[in-house]
Amino acid sequence: MAQPAAPLVSAVDKSAVRTRRALRALLLGLFAGLLSSTVVVTALPRVVADLDGGQAAFTWVVAATMVASTLSLPLWGKLADRADRKTLVQISLGLFALGSAWCALAGDVGQLIAGRAVQGLGAGGVNALAQVIVAALVPPRERGRYNGRITLVMTAGTVAGPPLGGVLADTPGVGWRACFHLGVLLAAGAALTLHRTLRLPDSGRTSRGPRPDLWGAALLTAMVGALLLAVTWAGNGVPWVSWPVTGTACAVPVLAALFVRRQSRAVDPLMPPRLLRDRTVALSALAGFAVGPALFAAPALLAQYFQVARAQSPAVSGLLTLPMIAGLLSGSVVSGRLISARGRWKLPLAAGGLLLVLGFSVMGTAGARTPLLLVGAALFAGGSGVGVVSQNLVPIAQNAAPPDDLGAVTSFVILSRSLGGVLGLAALGSLLTARVDALTAAHAPAGTGLDGGLPDLRALGPPAVDGVRAVYGQAFGDVFTAAVPFALLALAAVLLLREAPLRSTLDEH
Template sequence: MAQCRHPSMSPAETRRAFRALLLGLFAGLLAGTVVVTALPRVVADLDGSQAAFTWVVAATTVSSTLSLPLWGKLADLADRKTLIQCSLGLFALGSAWCALAGDVGQLIAGRAVQGLGAGGVNALVQVVMGTLVPPRERGRYNGRITLVITAGTVAGPPLGGLLADTPGVGWRGCFHLGVLLAAGAGLTLHRTLRLPEAGSGRAARGSHLDFRGAALLTAAVGTLLLAVTRAGDGVPWMSWQAAGAACAVLVLVALFVRRESRAADPLVPLRLLRDRTVALSALAGFAVGPALFAAPALLGQYFQTARAQSPAVSGLLTLPMIVGLLVASGVVGRLIATRGRWKHLLAAGGLLLVLGFSLMGTVEAETPLLLVGAALFTGGAGIGIVSQNLVLIAQNAAPPDGLGAATTLVVLFRSLGGALGLAALGSLLTARVDDLSSAHAAVGAGLDGGLPDLGTLSPSAVESVRAVYGQAFGDVFAAAVPFALLALAAVLLMRETPLRTAHGEPGHGPDHTPEAGAAPRTGPGRGPARGPGPEPGP
C-alpha cells in the first residue's frame, strides 16, 4: 500500500500540522490584499499620493517574490520547521510595524518586511506538504491549499473594507489581525510539526547559499519592476529612460544566468528547466500570476471609483470570484486525487481564465453587476483550477532531492508574474485615466493628483470620473487576456504523466515515462506499476 504520510507523524498530528500550515499561509496571503479596499483611507490618513496605491500593494508582493529562491534553497539545507517559524516571526514583525506606521514610507517599509515573511510561508508550506504527503494524495490537499489561497488573496478586500468602516478599528486593525494569525500558526506548528532533519545528506554537506545569484536576481527584478511602475506615469514607454532600464535588465539577467550555470550550488538550478514539464509549469505560473495577485487589487479600485461603492460593499462584490475559486479548486482537487489525471482539467481551467478576462475586458461604469459577477465567477474558477495544481505537476516531475527547488521555481515565477502584472496593469490604468480624462474637464479637478474622493465631488464630476475609470478598467482587463492565453498554451504543451503514489518513487517526467499507450511494466513477483495511468476504456 502506498504510504500517505510521513512515518514520524500520526494521521492526527499530520492533520493538526497541516491546519497550522494553512493558518500561516492564510496570514501571509491576507497581507497582500486586506489593505486594498482600505487604501483610500490609508492614503488620506498618512498624507500619501496617487503613487502610494501601487507601492503599498506592491511592496509585499515584490519582497515576497525576491525572497522566494532563498527560502526554497534554505528548505533543502536547513531545518524546515525552524525556517517556517522564522518566516512567521518576520511576518508578525512586519505586521506590527505597519500597524504603528506614522507615514507612507514607514508603511511601505513594514509591508516589505511582511513580504519577506510571507514569501517564506508561501514557499515552505508547499515544501513541507511535499515532505508529509506523496504526490497522488496531494491533489486532495491542494484543494484545501487553494481554498486558503482563495480566502487570503481574494477575501482580503471585503475584510479590509469592513475593518476600515468599523469605528474604533480602522485600517490598522488589518495589520493587528496579521500579528494574531501568525502567532497562532507559529505556536501550533511548534507543538505538532515533526519533520526529518534537512541538510544532512551527502549532497547537502558543503552546500551554501548563493548570495551573488540572489543579489543579481534582486537587482534584475527590482530594476524591471521600477521601470514598469514608472512607465506611463511620467516616463513614456518609448524613451531613453525606458531603453536604458531595458538594457540594464537584460545585462543583469545574462549575468544571473551565467552565474547560476556555473555555480556549484545555484540559487535557482537551471537544470530543472531542462525538464519540459517543470519549465512549462513555471511559464504557466508566470502567466496566471496577474490573475491571482493583480486582479483583486484592481477590482477593489474598480468598484469604488467606477461603481461608487463603499469599501465594505466593494469587497463583497468580489464574492463571485471567491465562490468560483472555492467550487472549482475543491472539485478539481478531488478529481485529480482519485483519477490521477490532470491535463484536461487544467486545460479547461485555462479556457475559463481566458473567458473570464475577456468578459471583464468589456466592463464599464454601467455594466450590469450580474454580468460582472458572471465574469468574476468564470475567471475565479480558472484561477482555482490552474494556479495551485501547477506546483503539484512540477513536484511530481522533479527528483526527490530537488523538491524544494522545483516548488520554489514555480512559486517564484507565479509571484513574479503577479508583481509584474500589478505594476504593468497599474501603470496602464494610470495612463488610460490620463488619456481619457482629457475629454472630461471635471475629472482633472476631481483627481487633483491623487485618488478620486467621490464624496467631495459634484454629481456631474462624479459621473465623469465613473465613466473614465469604467472605460479605463475595461481596457486594463482586456490587456490581461494575453497572459491567460499564455497560461492555456503552456498547459496544452505539457505531456501528461502519472502521479507518484508514494515518497521516493522515480520521477515520472518526460524523461522517465514510457510513451503514452505503452503497457505497464511487469515482472516476476510484480504486478502492474502502481502509478495512475490512463483510465480504462468503457
C-alpha cells in the same frame, strides 16, 4: 493473528492526526500572511494620513510586502533543500511577526514600508515552505486536495482582510495599528503549533555542502527590482522615453545575462539550469507566470472598476467580486478532488485554461453599463479557470522533480506565478492610467476630476459622474482585453504539457 495489527493501525492513525495538525498550523501561517497583506488596504488612507505620507506611499505600502515575498521565494526554496525545513518555517514565521510588530510601532511612512518588506520576507518563506512541507508529507496524487485547502485559506485571508481593516481603523480606542498586532498573534500561534506537531522525514538534515548562491539571489533581486521600477515609473507620470525608465529597462537584460551566467557557473545555483531542461517544470512555470495577472492583478483592478466605472460603494464592490472568489474556490476544490481521485490532470487544466480565456474575453467587452449578471458570470468563469490552473501547477512540477530539487522546483513555479502577478499589476495599472488619460483628453467633459488621481464621484455633479463612468468603463474593457493574451499563453503552456500520472507514494520517481 489479527491482534498484532492493532498497534500498527494506531501508529498510522496517530501519524495522520499529527499530519493534519501540522498542516492546519501551516494554513494558519499562510492565513496570517495574507490577512496582514490585505487588512491594511481599506485602512490605508487613515494609515498614510496619520504618518504624514504622500500619494506615492499608497503604492509602496501595498507593494513592499508583495515584492519582498516574490523576490525571496527562490532563496527560501533553495534553503529548503539544504536545511531543516521545520526550523526554516519557524524562522519565516518569526520574520513575519517581527515585520508586523515593526509596522505596528512605525512612526513614519519609511518605517512602515521597511516593516512591510520584512513582513514580505517572512510571508515568502511561509508560502514556499508550506508547499515543500505538503510535498514531504503527502503523496503527489493527494496534493490536489490539500492545495484546494490552501486556496480556501488564501481566499479567506484575501476576502476577510479589507473589511476587517476598515472595522479596526474606525473602532475608537483600537485603530489601524491593531491590524499589525493581529499579524503578530497569528504568526506566534502558527509557530507554536508547528513546534508541537510538525514531524518531517528529513527534519534532522543539516546544511552541509556549498553555501546558498547569495550572489545569484542578489542578481535576481536587482533584475526583478529594475523591471518593476521601470514599469512602475512609466505608469506614474514618468515618460516611457526618459532616462529613468529607459536606463532602468536597459539594465534588465544585462542583469538577466549576469544571472544566467552565474547560475551556469555556481557550485550550488539558486535556480539550477537543469530545471529549465525539464519540459514539465519549464511549462508549469510559464503557465504560472501567465496566470499570475489573473490571480493577483485582477482583484485590484476589479475594485476600481466597481467603485469608479459602476459607482458602487467599497462594501458593495466587495460583494460584486464574490462570483470570482466563488469560481476560484469551486475550481480549485473540485479539480483537486478529481485529480486526486483519478491521478490524471491534463483535461481539468485544459478546461481551466479555456474558462480563463472566456472570462477575460467577456470582461474585455464590459463597460459602465454592462449588465451585472453578465459581469458576474464572466468573473465566475475566469475565477474557476484561475482556481483550476494556478493551484495544480505546483504538484504537477513536483511530480516531475527529483527529491533533491523539490524545494527549488516548488519555489521556481511559485516565483513565476508571483512575478507574473506583480508585473501584471504594474503593467495593467500603467495601461489603465494611459487609457484614462487618452480617453479623457478625447471625450470627457471638463470638471470630471480626472487629473491623474482617482476621482471622488461623491464630489461631482451628475453630468461629470456620467463622464467619469464612461471613461473608466471603456478603459477597463481595454485593460481586460489586453490581459487576454496572458490567458491564451497559460492555455497554450497547459496544452503543451505531457501528462504523467501523479505518483501515489512519496518515494516513487
